[in-house]
Amino acid sequence: MTFGGSCRDLRKYENDPKVKEIFLKIVTGKNHVVVPPEPPKCQNCKVTLKGDERFCPECGSKIGEQKKEEKPVVLLTSEEVEKKFKSGEEPEHKILEYLREMFNLSDATAFDLVNKWREEMQPKEEKMDLDQFKG
Numbered sequence: 001m002t003f004g005g006s007c008r009d010l011r012k013y014e015n016d017p018k019v020k021e022i023f024l025k026i027v028t029g030k031n032h033v034v035v036p037p038e039p040p041k042c043q044n045c046k047v048t049l050k051g052d053e054r055f056c057p058e059c060g061s062k063i064g065e066q067k068k069e070e071k072p073v074v075l076l077t078s079e080e081v082e083k084k085f086k087s088g089e090e091p092e093h094k095i096l097e098y099l100r101e102m103f104n105l106s107d108a109t110a111f112d113l114v115n116k117w118r119e120e121m122q123p124k125e126e127k128m129d130l131d132q133f134k135g
Contacts, residue, residue: 075102085117 040049044061053063081098084090090098092114099110130134 078103082117085114086121 004039024097040051040063041047042049042056042063045056045059047056047058049056049063055062076098077090081095083093085095096107096110096114099105099113101109105113
């Protein structure tokens with residue numbers, strides 16, 4: 001049964017990481033996406049492994065040190081990073097590290113951005129109008 005057009009087989013896209021990312025954005029309505037870590041693969045035959053094998057179940061090749069399950073990477077927008085900094089949810093060094101690694105900012109640019117946020121957090125000083133004292 002078709003609904004107002006042709007049906008397309010989209011199964012070839014189901015394992016595409018970009019499609020998964022877009023789908024997560026649509027479903028969650030959030031700007032950040034949790035990117036699951038890539039499963040380990042045999043270097044010889046490229047079969048997907050569980051991560052605890054010493055030898056590949058497919059080709060029998062010895063598997064080097066397999067990384068244990070990694071935590072997924074959470075990608076944040078700059079607004080979310082700013083909010084985490086201003087709320088104190090994350091320490092400054094973690095914010096700087098995130099800005100440098102995920103946004104590819106130089107050290108100087110990351111420090112400038114954090115300093116800008118810090119200044120925005122400071123209470124505004126009221127400037128006294130000195131003209132009122134002129135006689």
